[in-house]
Amino acid sequence: MADMLYLLEEFxxxxxxxxxxxxxxxxxxxxxxxxxxxxxxEEATEVIVAAxxxxxxxxxxxxxxxxxxxxxxxxxxxxxxxxVSEELRNRHG
Numbered sequence: 616m617a618d619m620l621y622l623l624e625e626f627x628x629x630x631x632x633x634x635x636x637x638x639x640x641x642x643x644x645x646x647x648x649x650x651x652x653x654x655x656x657e658e659a660t661e662v663i664v665a666a667x668x669x670x671x672x673x674x675x676x677x678x679x680x681x682x683x684x685x686x687x688x689x690x691x692x693x694x695x696x697x698x699v700s701e702e703l704r705n706r707h708g
Contacts, residue, residue, distance in 0.1 A: 620696055627690050643687050658684045668689045
């Protein structure tokens with residue numbers, strides 16, 4: 616899974632540095648940090664709804680959406696997966 620997250624992070628960084636017309640990722644960046652953060656919140660709510668009343672396929676789909684949107688927010692904020700990994704290592708030694 617970590618490899619896929621790093622590939623997705625790379626894709627998101629690429630979209631930010633080389634925008635592509637019609638790209639959903641670029642539309643998120645264009646909307647700004649407030650809208651991206653709001654989208655992360657919406658996705659988190661959808662994860663909760665899926666966890667409490669939907670099947671595994673929907674749960675996986677919603678969790679995947681949350682991971683993606685969180686990575687977009689992290690990129691907007693200048694935070695990397697390595698930053699988060701280091702913080703988790705510091706917490707859990």
